[in-house]
Amino acid sequence: DDESFCHTASKQILKSLGYNLDSQVDSCISGELAVEQVRQAYSRGYQYQLIFMDFNMDGMNGIETTRQIRRFLDFERGLPREQQPRIVGVTGHSTEVFIEMGRSAGMNLVQPKPFYRQDVKRVLEQLQL
Numbered sequence: 076d077d078e079s080f081c082h083t084a085s086k087q088i089l090k091s092l093g094y095n096l097d098s099q100v101d102s103c104i105s106g107e108l109a110v111e112q113v114r115q116a117y118s119r120g121y122q123y124q125l126i127f128m129d130f131n132m133d134g135m136n137g138i139e140t141t142r143q144i145r146r147f148l149d150f151e152r153g154l155p156r157e158q159q160p161r162i163v164g165v166t167g168h169s170t171e172v173f174i175e176m177g178r179s180a181g182m183n184l185v186q187p188k189p190f191y192r193q194d195v196k197r198v199l200e201q202l203q204l
Contacts, residue, residue, distance in 0.1 A: 078129075085127065088192045092199070106135030110143045113160075117152055123160035125204055127190075128182065130166035130173065137164055138180045145181035161202045165190050 082102045089100055101116075101123075103109050109128070116123060126144070130137040141162050148154045161184070164177035169187035177185040183202065186194060 081129070085190075085195075088195050091192060092196060104132075106132050106137065106140030106143075109140050110135070110147070113144050114147060117148075122158075125199075125202065126160050126162045128162050128164050130164055130168065130177070137166075138176055141177070141180040141182055161204065163198055163202075 082104075086096050086100060086102070090096055094100055101112055103112055109126070113123065113126075128137040128141055132140070135143075141164070144162065145159070148159045149156075162182045164173075164180075164182040164185040165188055166173055166177070166185060167188045169185070174185045184198060186198060
């Protein structure tokens with residue numbers, strides 16, 4: 076997400092659900108940085124389980140960011156989708172058009188904003204994480 080408030084709120088939600096913010100949660104403010112973080116993590120032997128992806132960011136948007144992450148993991152890393160992180164698109168536009176855009180880009184789910192604790196918990200359960 077490109078909004079610092081969203082980073083803070085998301086981290087607090089994940090902390091309340093038992094996640095360690097120092098060792099289990101990364102965040103970044105742009106699509107370009109997200110792609111780079113994924114590349115660096117995999118080059119060091121780390122893997123993400125879940126990525127929350129804002130649709131609307133300055134520069135590279137969430138749709139293109141998701142495409143690039145999937146392209147990297149599919150083709151450069153050769154990982155089957157079941158071994159890749161789940162990507163959950165988060166958007167203020169929850170119409171069928173946006174949901175389909177997210178899914179066709181490689182998002183596993185698309186969730187409307189605002190995104191509350193119970194929504195995060197439900198997504199984690201739905202994705203079996």
